[in-house]
Amino acid sequence: MRGGCRLFPLLLLALLRGLCHGREPAPGAVTCGSVLKLLNTRHNVRLHSHEVKYGSGSGQQSVTGVEASDDANSYWRIRGRSDGSCQRGTPVKCGQAIRLTHVNTGKNLHTHHFPSPLSNNQEVSAFGDDGEGDDLDIWIVQCSGTYWEREDAVRFKHVGTEVFLSITGEQYGHPIRGQREVHGMPTANHHNYWKAMEGIFIKPGVDPAKHDEL
Amino acid sequence: VLSDEEKRKQYDAYGEEGLKDGHQSSHGDIFSHFFGDFGFMFGGNPRQQDRNIPRGSDIIVDLEVTLEEVYSGNFVEVVRNKPVARQAPGKRKCNCRQEMRTTQLGPGRFQMTQEVVCDECPNVKLVNEERTLEVEIEPGVRDGMEYPFIGEGEPHVDGEPGDLRFRIKVLKHPVFERRGDDLYTNVTISLVEALTGFEMDIAHLDGHKVHVARDKITKPGAKLWKKGEGLPNFDNNNIKGSLIITFDVEFPKEQLTNDQREGGCLKAPSRQRGCTDLSPE
Numbered sequence: 210m211r212g213g214c215r216l217f218p219l220l221l222l223a224l225l226r227g228l229c230h231g232r233e234p235a236p237g238a239v240t241c242g243s244v245l246k247l248l249n250t251r252h253n254v255r256l257h258s259h260e261v262k263y264g265s266g267s268g269q270q271s272v273t274g275v276e277a278s279d280d281a282n283s284y285w286r287i288r289g290r291s292d293g294s295c296q297r298g299t300p301v302k303c304g305q306a307i308r309l310t311h312v313n314t315g316k317n318l319h320t321h322h323f324p325s326p327l328s329n330n331q332e333v334s335a336f337g338d339d340g341e342g343d344d345l346d347i348w349i350v351q352c353s354g355t356y357w358e359r360e361d362a363v364r365f366k367h368v369g370t371e372v373f374l375s376i377t378g379e380q381y382g383h384p385i386r387g388q389r390e391v392h393g394m395p396t397a398n399h400h401n402y403w404k405a406m407e408g409i410f411i412k413p414g415v416d417p418a419k420h421d422e423l
Numbered sequence: 424v425l426s427d428e429e430k431r432k433q434y435d436a437y438g439e440e441g442l443k444d445g446h447q448s449s450h451g452d453i454f455s456h457f458f459g460d461f462g463f464m465f466g467g468n469p470r471q472q473d474r475n476i477p478r479g480s481d482i483i484v485d486l487e488v489t490l491e492e493v494y495s496g497n498f499v500e501v502v503r504n505k506p507v508a509r510q511a512p513g514k515r516k517c518n519c520r521q522e523m524r525t526t527q528l529g530p531g532r533f534q535m536t537q538e539v540v541c542d543e544c545p546n547v548k549l550v551n552e553e554r555t556l557e558v559e560i561e562p563g564v565r566d567g568m569e570y571p572f573i574g575e576g577e578p579h580v581d582g583e584p585g586d587l588r589f590r591i592k593v594l595k596h597p598v599f600e601r602r603g604d605d606l607y608t609n610v611t612i613s614l615v616e617a618l619t620g621f622e623m624d625i626a627h628l629d630g631h632k633v634h635v636a637r638d639k640i641t642k643p644g645a646k647l648w649k650k651g652e653g654l655p656n657f658d659n660n661n662i663k664g665s666l667i668i669t670f671d672v673e674f675p676k677e678q679l680t681n682d683q684r685e686g687g688c689l690k691a692p693s694r695q696r697g698c699t700d701l702s703p704e
Contacts, residue, residue, distance in 0.1 A: 242486070242487060244482070244484050278506050278549055278551075279479065279506050279549060279577050279578050279579070279580075280577070281479075281481075281482055281576070281577045281585075284482060286484075286485070293594075296487075297486070297487045297488075297499075298499070312482070312483070312484075406504070406551070407504050407505050407506060407551060408503075408504055409482070409484050409501055409502075409503055409587065410501065410502040410503075410504065411499060411500075411501050412499075412500040412501065412502060412555075
């Protein structure tokens with residue numbers, strides 16, 4: 210068994226987290242390689258994608274906001290801006306460029322100069338194959354502080370078109386009734402705050418050479 | 424048989440028995456009623472064929488590992504935050520299904536109608552909970568191998584949660600190439616070393632040094648096998664593969680001066696003053 214932190218009761222984790230500091234930097238930070246769901250704090254829906262293409266705009270795979278908290282299609286994987294640029298377990302810094310890869314379809318969160326279908330903002334799609342898309346898959350994590358902490362609401366600003374990942378509440382009809390439109394908008398406001406929710410968070414890494422085993 | 428409500432309840436109870444302990448049902452009756460279905464019930468995984476226990480989705484997480492971790496092993500700590508069904512006040516409808524109901528209209532006259540039948544269950548709400556999981560990267564692990572955590576996938580309000588599976592993705596290494604349990608690497612030697620021999624240490628994945636000594640001529644593309652210096656075998660860590668070193672010979676970049684041509688640099692022993700020009704470092 211390593212360290213006493215693993216033994217702390219689960220539901221009290223938030224309260225006792227302060228006692229676990231010291232072993233790794235930023236223990237509550239989101240790290241590369243983690244898989245998570247993102248909640249839009251203004252509209253209370255999670256970032257989501259699925260094998261449904263837009264009927265207009267680019268015709269690429271659509272990205273929406275869903276109310277359910279138990280849909281496996283809402284999982285996104287945090288990766289560096291290019292392969293090898295962010296090692297597993299490295300905490301993501303505020304201002305760092307990342308890609309968000311949709312776990313179930315292998316496509317990256319992407320935006321480009323196409324209008325979004327409901328609100329005429331900028332269309333946000335899921336693009337690429339097996340995690341490889343193009344340069345328009347890169348987003349900057351905007352937050353205050355040093356690292357992207359899990360409890361914090363952060364913004365995602367697109368590298369290339371400079372828009373913020375947002376939801377303003379427009380809803381789709383059939384066949385994805387009730388799902389909200391996700392788009393890019395140029396202004397920073399309360400519509401573009403996102404918070405890490407459910408997920409598999411890789412703890413900030415310990416160098417294997419320094420790993421101490423009992 | 425399945426349209427009869429009472430027999431359906433018995434079938435349900437029996438089907439669930441494989442998953443839940445302590446379910447009592449009259450075995451004798453069931454066997455006689457279901458004799459024709461005997462083969463169906465005992466074939467295959469009871470978990471998959473039971474229509475009454477819905478299951479949440481599985482989550483597959485790619486776990487990138489370095490070749491150093493494949494050699495020495497490692498532990499990865501992960502925090503799993505997931506929604507869990509918790510008791511809430513009141514009741515809710517659950518296990519809703521379509522059933523055929525047979526009602527008797529009169530003597531010898533029956534009517535079969537289809538209706539939706541639900542059970543009543545305690546109300547649940549989804550609450551997020553966290554727990555720490557530890558994934559062991561075992562020495563010798565191969566690309567694509569999975570480490571499952573049963574029940575840590577997506578929940579299902581009416582049934583069981585799915586599983587969480589970590590799938591190993593071995594990253595490319597800048598120095599070593601893996602082929603099965605063997606490791607391949609390239610080393611460049613100078614022309615002088617190729618002709619007269621050399622001695623060197625190669626740093627392995629865990630830092631230990633592999634000593635290589637040669638006193639014969641080494642041709643470009645020559646391979647040297649070091650048994651036991653490969654990766655540990657996944658099934659038996661005591662068995663290791665081999666390290667295969669391929670030598671590349673670097674020829675001098677500029678033309679030899681007259682002095683160098685005459686000066687006997689190409690005769691053994693090497694690495695004398697004035698001959699070092701021939702090695703590219």
